[in-house]
Amino acid sequence: MAQANPSPGKVPEEARKRAEELRRLIEHHNYRYYVLDSPEITDAEYDRLFRELEELEKRYPELRTPTSPTQKVGAPPAEKFEPVRHSLPMLSLSNAMDEREFLEFDERVRKMLRISGPVDYVAEPKLDGVAVELVYLRGELVVGSTRGDGITGENVTNNIKTIRSVPLRLRPAADLPERLEVRGEVILGREAFRKLNEERARTGEPLFANPRNAAAGSLRQLDPRITAQRPLDIFCHSPGLIEGGPKLESQWEFLEAIRRWGLKTNPLNRRCRGAEPVLRYHAEMERKREELPYDVDGIVVKVDRFDLQRRLGEISRSPRWAIAYKFKAHQGITRIVDIVPSVGRTGVVTPVAQLEPVQVGGVTISSASLHNMDEIERKDIRIGDTVIVERAGDVIPQVARVLVEKRTGKEKKFRMPETCPVCGAPVVREPGEAAYRCLGASCPAQLRERIRHFASKRAMDIDGLGEKLVSQLVETGLVRDVADLYTLRKEDLVRLERMADKSAQNLLDAIARSKRPTLARFIHALGIPQVGEHMAEVLAEHFGSVERLADASEEELLSIHGVGPETAKEIRAFFSAPQNRALLRKLRERGVVPQAEAPRAKAGRLAGKTFVITGTLSIPREKAIELIEREGGRVTSSVSKNTDYVLVGTDPGSKLEKARKLGIPTIDEAEWRRLLGEKA
Numbered sequence: 001m002a003q004a005n006p007s008p009g010k011v012p013e014e015a016r017k018r019a020e021e022l023r024r025l026i027e028h029h030n031y032r033y034y035v036l037d038s039p040e041i042t043d044a045e046y047d048r049l050f051r052e053l054e055e056l057e058k059r060y061p062e063l064r065t066p067t068s069p070t071q072k073v074g075a076p077p078a079e080k081f082e083p084v085r086h087s088l089p090m091l092s093l094s095n096a097m098d099e100r101e102f103l104e105f106d107e108r109v110r111k112m113l114r115i116s117g118p119v120d121y122v123a124e125p126k127l128d129g130v131a132v133e134l135v136y137l138r139g140e141l142v143v144g145s146t147r148g149d150g151i152t153g154e155n156v157t158n159n160i161k162t163i164r165s166v167p168l169r170l171r172p173a174a175d176l177p178e179r180l181e182v183r184g185e186v187i188l189g190r191e192a193f194r195k196l197n198e199e200r201a202r203t204g205e206p207l208f209a210n211p212r213n214a215a216a217g218s219l220r221q222l223d224p225r226i227t228a229q230r231p232l233d234i235f236c237h238s239p240g241l242i243e244g245g246p247k248l249e250s251q252w253e254f255l256e257a258i259r260r261w262g263l264k265t266n267p268l269n270r271r272c273r274g275a276e277p278v279l280r281y282h283a284e285m286e287r288k289r290e291e292l293p294y295d296v297d298g299i300v301v302k303v304d305r306f307d308l309q310r311r312l313g314e315i316s317r318s319p320r321w322a323i324a325y326k327f328k329a330h331q332g333i334t335r336i337v338d339i340v341p342s343v344g345r346t347g348v349v350t351p352v353a354q355l356e357p358v359q360v361g362g363v364t365i366s367s368a369s370l371h372n373m374d375e376i377e378r379k380d381i382r383i384g385d386t387v388i389v390e391r392a393g394d395v396i397p398q399v400a401r402v403l404v405e406k407r408t409g410k411e412k413k414f415r416m417p418e419t420c421p422v423c424g425a426p427v428v429r430e431p432g433e434a435a436y437r438c439l440g441a442s443c444p445a446q447l448r449e450r451i452r453h454f455a456s457k458r459a460m461d462i463d464g465l466g467e468k469l470v471s472q473l474v475e476t477g478l479v480r481d482v483a484d485l486y487t488l489r490k491e492d493l494v495r496l497e498r499m500a501d502k503s504a505q506n507l508l509d510a511i512a513r514s515k516r517p518t519l520a521r522f523i524h525a526l527g528i529p530q531v532g533e534h535m536a537e538v539l540a541e542h543f544g545s546v547e548r549l550a551d552a553s554e555e556e557l558l559s560i561h562g563v564g565p566e567t568a569k570e571i572r573a574f575f576s577a578p579q580n581r582a583l584l585r586k587l588r589e590r591g592v593v594p595q596a597e598a599p600r601a602k603a604g605r606l607a608g609k610t611f612v613i614t615g616t617l618s619i620p621r622e623k624a625i626e627l628i629e630r631e632g633g634r635v636t637s638s639v640s641k642n643t644d645y646v647l648v649g650t651d652p653g654s655k656l657e658k659a660r661k662l663g664i665p666t667i668d669e670a671e672w673r674r675l676l677g678e679k680a
């Protein structure tokens, strides 16, 4: 008779032993198959082992451990994902778009490290997937989380557990760390993606735009059993916090160690001595790109030695010791059906090509910015032309070139309209500029775009302010500037077309929630020309408040690393305009108060002091910068009246003269050491 009832409490020792033996065997074969890609047994033999374990666990449920290979089929659905704070922030990478930018990176690295010869790098494929962190305690997987904002992610442990190539237990080894945090990329192969979309098309579900989105959607499934059906894969690529275990000195040693411990790393990773081999690796991977079973959008180049990585440090959430060196954009061929002028938030009128929809690298493209008239003339783009389109950095579609041989003679040249297609105000080309601008001070198109930008995810993050709604708010006159969002009332909203009570309330809640943005997001949201997300972070960190930024002189702006003359000018122009000052006041009065991020060290002996360094010191310059910053000070690259001290080493440059001219105190290294609080 079949055993209907499991018999609790009475697990024969033999069954217990066999279960553990089966687990080790299955884990071993998983490792051979998923990590080493060299299986030792057939699928049928593997299935036999697996079924035997399943049956044993069914008969004796006490034998079922949370890390048993049978637990990969998916836990019951969750209601939501809990937040998980990463022990160490998950950084992002800055990009090099071409060889020159990569060589500049190499140059920077060697300069900062004062290395004249080649630096050892590790080059890895840059997988286009979803970043996750795995936490193993004494070899057992305890948490798997998404990157989130880099500080806090979502707990998707039960979903991650379903990924075949993620071991629930690491391989037994004498040198396993007590705590091992590993970051990696969860991906869905191109073939699996195609099948998944085919299936969804059949069942009438919306299609995923590309494998990355499909992987992200699968990982954020509340029902792990659905995730389990998607053949997700992982490649582990970087360390988080590691406690105990061997002393790992480099990225390469790290990759070798985690592979030994059972984690999947990319076999295409390569150690390169200096920039030359990296360039060759890049070319090789770009050639191989289409043959790989998964999407890769470039390579990641990392300084190999950890001590050098530490010396290089990081800047605004990206390490200085690594870079993403992108591949050339994906291309496709299509036809320009029309060219239409589009008015942006700063009034710039951009010609946009309307295309016959075309698939480029898994994404459908139906329009592409032509940037400005100069571009159109330079590339001789006409309405009706057959063109090659590409996704630059794989995001924004571009027209790369015209296939002139396909011309029929019916193509038409585009002419910029003399008046704004939206508000009718004159459109003029400013002298010396490529751009045409709509002069309408209250042009609804500009306002619309400003609001859309203000509310966007990476700015104030106001959910629910879609394109249609923003148009309605502008057309009805309910919103004349972004500050008006904060006085919207429910009774105004429900009068709008297609606005139910509930969605009106949701929108008001989302607006209310946006009143405490970080300073960086707020600065980004203002939409100052030239000030994107990254620049906003730099400015927020430097100034600590909008008021200080608004009052900054062009000279002080220019002294900030990364701020060029054009950006400084735009920032000055923005804050000099009375209507922008009024807008800031209005926002403040309506309760929008940006929160300054806690500066690294407000306290400290050098708090609030700005230094400029010139000449050679007895220690590497980046070390000196670190010491100053650790004490709450700041280091800028050029001398201005806002500089407190110029630290002078041997062979000082023109900065010393400038300091003398401006009467800025100059100090030598010994004096500086005293300021740092070191004893002579």
Ligand code: IVH
Binding pocket: 091, 092, 093, 094, 124, 125, 126, 127, 128, 129, 130, 131, 132, 147, 184, 185, 237, 238, 300, 319, 322, 324
């Ligand atoms: S290293 C600070 N290695 O690219 C080190 N990242 O913009 C950052 N990525 O979020 C991660 N392949 O998820 C690293 N071989 C690789 C990678 C890789 C893809 C992703 C990663 C990160 C993003 C960086």
